[in-house]
Amino acid sequence: MRNNFFAVGGLALILALCINFFFHTAYFLTIVLIVLLAVGFINTTQHKHAILRNFPVLGYFRYLFEMIAPEIQQYFIERSTDGKPFSRNERSLVYQRAKNIDSTTPFGTQLNINTSNYEGIKHSIFPAVVNEDLPRVLVGGPDCKQPYAASLLNISAMSFGSLSENAVIALNKGAKKGGFYHNTGEGGLTQFHLQGGDVTWQIGTGYFGCRTADGNFDSEKFAEKTKHPEVKMIEIKLSQGAKPGHGGVLPASKNTEEIAKIRGVEPHTTILSPPSHSAFSDAKGLIAFIAQLRSLSNGKPIGFKLCIGQTSEFELICQEMVIQNCFPDFITVDGAEGGTGAAPLEFADGVGMPFEPALIFVNKTLINLGIRDHVKIISSGKIISGYSILRAVAMGADICNSARGFMFSLGCIQALRCNNNSCPTGVATQDKMLMKGLVVTDKSERVYHYHKNTLHSANELLAAAGKTNFSDVDSSIFMRGDEFTNLSDLYFPDNLTNVSRF
Numbered sequence: 312m313r314n315n316f317f318a319v320g321g322l323a324l325i326l327a328l329c330i331n332f333f334f335h336t337a338y339f340l341t342i343v344l345i346v347l348l349a350v351g352f353i354n355t356t357q358h359k360h361a362i363l364r365n366f367p368v369l370g371y372f373r374y375l376f377e378m379i380a381p382e383i384q385q386y387f388i389e390r391s392t393d394g395k396p397f398s399r400n401e402r403s404l405v406y407q408r409a410k411n412i413d414s415t416t417p418f419g420t421q422l423n424i425n426t427s428n429y430e431g432i433k434h435s436i437f438p439a440v441v442n443e444d445l446p447r448v449l450v451g452g453p454d455c456k457q458p459y460a461a462s463l464l465n466i467s468a469m470s471f472g473s474l475s476e477n478a479v480i481a482l483n484k485g486a487k488k489g490g491f492y493h494n495t496g497e498g499g500l501t502q503f504h505l506q507g508g509d510v511t512w513q514i515g516t517g518y519f520g521c522r523t524a525d526g527n528f529d530s531e532k533f534a535e536k537t538k539h540p541e542v543k544m545i546e547i548k549l550s551q552g553a554k555p556g557h558g559g560v561l562p563a564s565k566n567t568e569e570i571a572k573i574r575g576v577e578p579h580t581t582i583l584s585p586p587s588h589s590a591f592s593d594a595k596g597l598i599a600f601i602a603q604l605r606s607l608s609n610g611k612p613i614g615f616k617l618c619i620g621q622t623s624e625f626e627l628i629c630q631e632m633v634i635q636n637c638f639p640d641f642i643t644v645d646g647a648e649g650g651t652g653a654a655p656l657e658f659a660d661g662v663g664m665p666f667e668p669a670l671i672f673v674n675k676t677l678i679n680l681g682i683r684d685h686v687k688i689i690s691s692g693k694i695i696s697g698y699s700i701l702r703a704v705a706m707g708a709d710i711c712n713s714a715r716g717f718m719f720s721l722g723c724i725q726a727l728r729c730n731n732n733s734c735p736t737g738v739a740t741q742d743k744m745l746m747k748g749l750v751v752t753d754k755s756e757r758v759y760h761y762h763k764n765t766l767h768s769a770n771e772l773l774a775a776a777g778k779t780n781f782s783d784v785d786s787s788i789f790m791r792g793d794e795f796t797n798l799s800d801l802y803f804p805d806n807l808t809n810v811s812r813f
């Protein structure tokens with residue numbers, strides 16, 4: 312290929328030079344050919360890229376198409392129901408709710424519902440009246456001096472660093488207007504989180520914001536920060552679904568001087584938080600740490616977030632709660648399908664328990680040990696609609712968190728660029744130019760509307776199921792395709808014959 316390139320290119324150049332000489336024209340073509348041959352020469356002599364060594368100029372098209380593959384996929388190939396991780400229909404639903412415009416759909420479902428995968432709500436023949444008040448849930452066990460009435464839907468952990476300054480401010484202002492909480496993520500509590508919205512301050516293994524010089528937990532800094540009235544709850548992050556057992560990742564391209572200063576780390580380097588905490592190393596230590604944080608924060612609700620892996624370890628933690636008679640006020644269960652700013656593919660695709668079995672397991676374990684009343688369960692994992700909220704509640708959740716749902720409400724287009732600082736919508740980038748595209752006043756309104764309209768939809772579904780309270784919801788109101796295929800075979804094989812007798 313190289314030889315062909317130089318043979319054809321050389322001949323074309325000779326031809327162009329002849330035309331220049333005899334007809335005094337085609338100068339531009341000559342310059343282009345010289346540049347292409349020079350680029351070709353450089354590429355054939357470099358040692359890094361095999362494609363460019365073999366196809367010195369055409370090889371660039373491969374890189375170009377690879378770069379715009381997600382856009383081609385989304386604009387030309389993706390169907391309404393099959394985008395990943397969220398389908399076009401799901402994204403559109405959030406955009407419509409965030410813009411507070413009609414979010415109805417025409418002509419009926421596009422899903423193939425006559426399959427064993429189908430899942431739906433068993434509605435009641437006598438629906439209840441739709442509650443216009445948005446549901447709230449009180450968090451705080453007997454040892455908590457400052458219980459907090461949380462909304463049923465809140466903003467899941469996403470750090471300043473993984474999200475832009477404008478995105479964090481818009482989220483917090485939206486949370487303030489809608490009366491729901493905004494989880495800081497493990498990157499620390501910053502001035503951008505303190506716009507008046509309720510805050511859950513997350514403490515990760517890097518202890519950003521309450522960190523000693525050598526990277527350990529600093530109790531004084533912690534106690535000082537928890538005095539902010541906006542800080543309503545504190546969440547110890549053990550793991551998250553997209554990378555359980557890995558620890559946070561802040562790519563060097565997003566680690567600006569400002570973020571490095573907030574976190575107390577070296578700027579422009581990739582920051583890998585350790586996979587485990589240095590403040591404790593087992594179940595006993597974790598429960599003791601919860602007690603310590605509760606006392607340091609003057610009794611604010613304390614909980615922990617995890618993705619379930621080895622179930623016996625979670626059972627041990629629960630047993631330790633009983634032994635020490637000390638309970639977290641909440642446990643956040645994150646499904647392995649959860650999102651992230653940056654994670655190794657092996658961890659995103661192959662580690663951790665998915666949302667549904669994890670939530671059912673955690674709920675059942677707490678019930679079996681007789682401690683369910685002490686602890687609220689918060690859940691996250693692709694909760695973006697009223698339907699997914701009701702489903703989470705049916706499986707045991709008291710409260711729901713959404714990360715990517717709120718990113719969509721900010722204008723995220725699922726460009727899949729959170730990890731390389733080039734997010735085109737200014738949501739997940741530290742590039743000041745891109746960030747300017749995200750106008751806080753407009754987007755905070757969208758955050759507010761998305762929350763409000765989604766919870767209203769959850770209220771409507773609750774009423775359709777004939778219920779008036781989310782605490783009355785359990786899995787019996789849900790059905791699966793495989794269930795009624797089997798049930799109709801089992802119990803009603805002759806039902807039409809019976810009907811015809813009357």
Ligand SMILES: Cc1cc2nc3c(=O)[nH]c(=O)nc-3n(C[C@H](O)[C@H](O)[C@H](O)COP(=O)(O)O)c2cc1C
Pocket residue numbers: 467468469470473474495496497498513548550551552559616645646648649650651652691692693694712713714715716729739
């Ligand atoms: C951009 C981004 C950053 C995140 N940062 C954190 C974090 O700092 N701490 C954490 O516990 N989870 C983090 N998560 C995970 C979310 O909080 C959430 O648990 C997960 O994405 C599942 O929710 P979702 O399906 O609604 O996105 C992040 C997720 C995203 C998309």
